[in-house]
Amino acid sequence: MGRLSELEEIARRYDDLKRAITSLLFVVDGAGRFLDVNEEFSRRLGYFPSELAGMRLYEIIDGKAEDPRQKMMPFFARNGGRQTLVAKDGRRVAVSPSSVGRYTEDGRFAGALVVCRALDEGKERVGAIEEAAQEMNQPLSGIYGYSELLKGTVGPRDPAYRYAKKIYEQSERLAALVKRIKAEQGLPPDGLAPDVRPPEPGEQETDR
Amino acid sequence: MSGRIRTLVVDDEKIICEIVRDILVSEGGRVETLAAQSCEEGLRLARQQAFDVVFLDVRMEDGCGVDLLKRIREHQPGARIYMITGYRADKEIQQALAEGAAGFISKPFRVKDILGALHGPAPASA
Numbered sequence: 001m002g003r004l005s006e007l008e009e010i011a012r013r014y015d016d017l018k019r020a021i022t023s024l025l026f027v028v029d030g031a032g033r034f035l036d037v038n039e040e041f042s043r044r045l046g047y048f049p050s051e052l053a054g055m056r057l058y059e060i061i062d063g064k065a066e067d068p069r070q071k072m073m074p075f076f077a078r079n080g081g082r083q084t085l086v087a088k089d090g091r092r093v094a095v096s097p098s099s100v101g102r103y104t105e106d107g108r109f110a111g112a113l114v115v116c117r118a119l120d121e122g123k124e125r126v127g128a129i130e131e132a133a134q135e136m137n138q139p140l141s142g143i144y145g146y147s148e149l150l151k152g153t154v155g156p157r158d159p160a161y162r163y164a165k166k167i168y169e170q171s172e173r174l175a176a177l178v179k180r181i182k183a184e185q186g187l188p189p190d191g192l193a194p195d196v197r198p199p200e201p202g203e204q205e206t207d208r
Numbered sequence: 209m210s211g212r213i214r215t216l217v218v219d220d221e222k223i224i225c226e227i228v229r230d231i232l233v234s235e236g237g238r239v240e241t242l243a244a245q246s247c248e249e250g251l252r253l254a255r256q257q258a259f260d261v262v263f264l265d266v267r268m269e270d271g272c273g274v275d276l277l278k279r280i281r282e283h284q285p286g287a288r289i290y291m292i293t294g295y296r297a298d299k300e301i302q303q304a305l306a307e308g309a310a311g312f313i314s315k316p317f318r319v320k321d322i323l324g325a326l327h328g329p330a331p332a333s334a
Contacts (some may be wrong), residue, residue, distance in 0.1 A: 134294035138221045140316035143225035149234055174314050182244040 019149045024095065024116040030109050032057040032072050044118060045086035076101055076112050082119065094119040094125075133181045136174070143171040213326065214258060217243045217270065218250030218276065219265035219292060224315070228263055229294075231322045247271035255281045259287050261326055262314070266293040268302045274303045281308055290325045292317070 016026060018038040024045070025038040028094035034052040042048055045060065060066035062084035065071040074080035080097035087093055095116035102110040123198060217228045225243035232241045242259075244250035247270050254262070262280060265275040277289055291304045291312040302311050313321050 132313075136224060137294045137315035138226075142223040142227045143318050144318055145231055145322075151229060152234065152319075171316075 021115065024118065025055075025114070026116075027111065027113050028057050029111040030168065032068065035111070044093055045085060051088075060086050062092055074168065075099060075114050075116075076109070083116075085116070129181060133178050136178050140171055140175055140178070143167060144175075211238075213239045213260050215239060215242060215263070215326065216250065216253055216259040218245075218247065218268070218273070219243075219286070220245050220270070221265070221267040223331045224265065224292065227305075227324055231327050232326060234319075235323065235326065247273075247276045250276055251279055254283050254287075258284055262287050262289040263290045263322070263325070264289055264291050264309075266291050266304065272300065274300045274307060277304055277309055278307055288325075288328075292298045 017119045027036040058071040061071050063071050074083050075097045076099050085093045097116045099112040099114040101112045104110050110194040144178050147164045147168040217225050217226050222239040229241045229243050232239045247268050264273045291309050294315045
């Protein structure tokens with residue numbers, strides 16, 4: 001394979017990586033200037049690649065260190081621990097960086113490809129799934145309720161009774177799926193607890 | 209419980225208000241039901257008239273059901289209030305029970321869940 005082919009292959013693999021990776025990815029030069037970022041970087045932090053031209057990594061790092069090199073150092077480590085980036089709108093995004101560095105022949109730092117896993121990513125996804133499961137429970141309550149009411153309104157010989165029964169059975173399947181989704185997320189199953197609080201003395205229901 | 213039963217449903221989901229009201233109406237003319245789709249409207253109704261049973265959504269767009277529970281109880285200490293929730297693990301559920309809620313109903317609920325609440329608390333679970 002010639003040198004040109006090798007470079008083309010490296011470029012192709014880099015493009016594949018950029019597209020496939022769900023973490024924030026960026027490339028900086030030896031001074032920490034942005035050379036390239038992936039779409040996830042732009043989506044999470046709100047910076048378009050064109051806006052980052054001329055900007056340096058330390059400008060978007062949240063931290064007390066005043067020396068730019070010291071501030072950027074964790075991002076150039078193989079495992080940079082927990083760090084915080086500042087999005088364009090001021091949001092703090094916690095990330096775990098890891099990088100592959102490039103060095104000159106005489107050993108000077110020449111730049112790095114950095115991959116940052118967003119630490120709240122899993123939490124956000126669990127939250128979104130929980131929200132979706134919760135939303136499914138709203139129409140399900142309506143479907144359950146109305147199919148039951150319909151069954152109670154018409155007699156068992158009425159075709160509508162059979163239809164209502166079918167709707168109820170299918171909504172039970174959906175409810176089971178919602179429970180499964182919640183269980184997968186580590187959420188407790190649903191159920192009715194009409195009164196889990198012990199009654200207090202003299203608290204008996206009275207007729208009004 | 210004899211005579212008319214006055215109930216209030218507060219949930220920002222229209223379908224929940226409708227189905228709870230229709231389930232209660234299915235019990236016959238003995239049950240009177242009003243529905244509110246916001247905390248503000250629910251509180252306004254609770255200030256204007258007395259209710260025997262109240263169904264309250266735990267989380268609404270314009271506020272927290274637990275706060276509304278406290279405010280309704282100020283006006284109507286005798287009302288039996290049930291929280292409706294899609295999240296059984298809600299911290300709000302524990303708060304609501306501590307604030308005097310009679311119990312909670314998980315979505316999706318069945319007709320018997322609503323009617324069970326209407327006709328009084330079940331024996332306390334162990």
